Amino acid sequence: MRHLLILACSQRKRSDADSLPAIERYDGPTFRLLRRFLRKQPSAPLEIYILSAKFGLIPSDYPIPDYDQKMTRARSRQLQPEVMAKLKHILNAKPYQQLCICLGRDYFLALDKYDMLIKSGLAVRIATGSLGKKLATLHDWLYGKPPELASGQAIDLQGKACLKGIEVVMTPAQVLDVARQALVEGKGNPASYQSWYVLVGDRRVSPKWVVSLLTGLPVSAFHSSVARRLLQQLGVEIYRE
Template identity: 35%
Template sequence: MLISCSGSKNPTSGMLPAIERYIGGVYKSIKKARREGYWPAETDILIISAKYGLISEDTPIEMYEQKMTRDRAVELQKEVSSNLDVLLQERNYNQIFLNLGSIYMQSIALSSEIDQARRTGIVQEAAGEIGMRLRQTKQWIEEQHEVNRKIPID
């Protein structure tokens, strides 16, 4: 799962894992799914941060205020796309879910691995306004949990 950072942040001082620092709607949905036991197993979360670029959910980050702009997305584009390509080459994902607004999408525009994943049909992208993308993300989480429940465990 590749998601954007959140304007809403946990104001606790010091460093916090990114998943704890961000508290927007998508993050609330992820935390609820984990708390209630329907988070899809073996789902990695990668985050595109206006300040830090591409980070994992466990990356410790400080409280900050920096909004993603088109200029910032273009500035991050080469680094984020390159780092994303390396990660996608290292891991053999059979599905990638993207919840990124149009400005954040600019930061992955140079990713050859995302382009390849789109061509092979393993990318699912949330689309529309923020509320629509949030509903699609919740639905994807629930669907993945259902798929995982149907896989027999030996």
């Protein structure tokens, strides 16, 4: 079965001076998850296209320089005719059986009315919501089930937790990837904690801040003890000063 993945570019990028394939240039959590999958399953029948604020809809091996351009609603609407024409060409060129679209809200405007291009027999999965939820959906779509490992081999188990009806299914490594990306982008107030903290590299960050990233809920919507319990259910280590 031939699979097609469309995902958004990331603000986090490698800074190499020479051009790099897009899948190597972008270095956000979704791309780290994707590269881990490709290392484990290099022959997977998967074709990948990336929606870039600067370059539009490009194949994953398209060489691009380092750049800085944010996707806005206006830019997404500007790209929409070009992106839809490209998507139509991609879908008509090969008989795909599964399609996963992993995009943020502003990016999705460029694919407005994409469903008009979907043919019978093509199963579509949409990864939406918080970054944590999108990562979990993408992981499930890629693997279909947790990776099977040889006897005795270490495994980074996924945990499952739920807060106010929002389910989070992630490994500890994926949680920390989300937090690292948010630190790079300067999101929220990660240093606002009292005694308990999560260690992200050499940074001490608030458990409530991390849980807010994973669920999309404001930090005022839940207590610190609830945040700690959720992270522990996901296998994330919590430290105390």
